Amino acid sequence: MDQHADANTQLWKWIQKLNEVGCALSSEKNRARLLERILLSARELTSADAGTLYILEPDHVLRFAIVQNDSLRISLGGTSEPVGERFPLIRLYRDNGEPNEHMVVAWAVLHDQIVNIPDAYDAQGFDFSGTRRFDASTGYRSRSFLTIPMKNHEGEIIAVLQLLNKKSQGQVVAFDTVDEAIAGSLASQAAIALTNQRLIEELRHLFDSFVQVIARGIDAKSPHTGTHCRRVPDATLLLAEAASRSQLATLANFNPTDEDYYEIRISAWLHDCGKIITPHHIMEKSTKLQGLFDRIELISARFEILQRDLKIQYLQACLDAERKGVADPSYLQALEQHYQTACAQLEQDLALIRHCNTGQEFTPDAVIERIQALAQQKWRNLLGHTRPLLEADEVENLSVRRGTLNARERKIMEDHMVVTLDMLDQLPFPKYLKNVPEYAGGHHERMDGRGYPKGLTREQMSVPARIMGIADVFEALTAPERPYKQPMPLSQALSIMQRMVEDQHLDPDLFEVFVKDKVYLAYAKRHLHPSQIDVDHWPLEATAS
Secondary structure (H helix, E strand, O other): OHHHHHHHHHHHHHHHHHHHHHHHHHHOOOHHHHHHHHHHHHHHHHOEEEEEEEEEOOOOEEEEEEEEEOOOOEEEOOOOEOOOOOOOOEEOEOOOOOEOOOOHHHHHHHHOOOEEEOOHHHOOOOOOHHHHHHHHHHOOOOOOEEEEEEEOOOOOEEEEEEEEEEEEOOEEEOOOHHHHHHHHHHHHHHHHHHHHHHHHHHHHHHHHHHHHHHHHHHHHHOOOOOOHHHHHHHHHHHHHHHHHHOOOHHHOOOOOOHHHHHHHHHHHHOOOHHHHHOOHHHHOOOOOOEOOOEOHHHHHHHHHHHHHHHHHHHHHHHHHHHHHOOOOHHHHHHHHHHHHHHHHHHHHHHHHHHHHHHOOOOOOHHHHHHHHHHOOOEEEOOOOOEEEOOOHHHHHHHOOOOOOOOHHHHHHHHHHHHHHHHHHHOOOOOHHHOOHHHHHOOOOOOOEOOOOOOOOEHHHOOHHHHHHHHHHHHHHHHOOOOOOOOOOOHHHHHHHHHHHHHOOOOOHHHHHHHHHOOHHHHHHHHHOOHHHOOOOOOOHHHHOO
């Protein structure tokens, strides 16, 4: 009766332990820790001194994933030192295509059977020469082996669990049928946990790839935005990592986990997804007069016609003077001087318009006033119709203060944020990605509430959203592909960003981290041309002036 009671008690303990292990395996999200936990649990349940976990690779080879040996104090793989190439791959098939049945782990996979060997040195039909060499070099004695194939829910073998040297009362003994049952049960649970984790990883990889395809598609729409959608994630994560290390009181609660970083990264990849519907001609507008083509050449042709008309008028005046007998040298010289002065003025005005058309600099009032004055001048087309030298829409575009987009085009461009939020709000993000719309949708907001699309203030924005605002601006300023400006050096970009901080556009604390932790330099070394890296350290105080 006591023996039965002891057996039942032991059985109950095993069941409890298996349940605990099953729960632990199903909740473990880190693959390295999961593999480690599988082997350690199997050894604990069977009192094995050592063990190995092999992963079956797609090319029919078994790879050592975890190696543990208490007596030799060996722990490789998982969260410990990597296994690396210390142990050779075990092939299921030889070079001639024959099955490799001399290796016990290969045999277990090929035949889908548990192999229980009381003493490897007495085993028949298996090659344990490698085991003997290991023992000779370490002084260890490998004796009892229990090898168990691990199958997923589809019945496919995905790994092999091998336990070594069961210990009982200080002695190495053979594994029994109870050990086979317990280890087999754990192997089944472990295989399901591994499969579920693999499926989750594959789905995540698919999602990541889909997100990146969208971003690359947006970048491909315009060579002028280059790799913006691909670079902003780098700048974002660099700043997020620096912010998590910061001692600033305002960032004391910003302690992102691995999943938080993943959420931030996905948000950064999707921050401009609404540009997928932005008209190509607006994204590609490299000059103020750009449409289907750059209308600066039409304006240039009008100036050529005005110059032609001036020359005709000059020559006609000279001819009239000759006919009237008043063609004295001083009069003709005055006509020529007037002609040359008028031509020089036309060339100067055209040069002004050409320069203004590039949008590389802020357009001051004096230039806009000159453009409006030029619009009052007339020219005559081939049909003899008199037209303004500059049409109303040309004046509007040339009067743009910054960049190349007029007010209507800028509104269309800004609407990409509305579309971004609409797109992201419609996606059924899982709980760990629930903040993606807020993070991605806030990079054009300002600290003073004058940004878009929602007009949020600093207090209404999360730290990741404010981080993304800095990353987006920094990438745009330093990008080498923008058509309306030369690649900007770091010193200039940081000075502009400092003014944006003072103007309550960017977050001051995060910009301080950006500067003091040299986030800008880490990014620059990855993505910028060496000629742009004109500062190694840019102190915050240096921009106060």
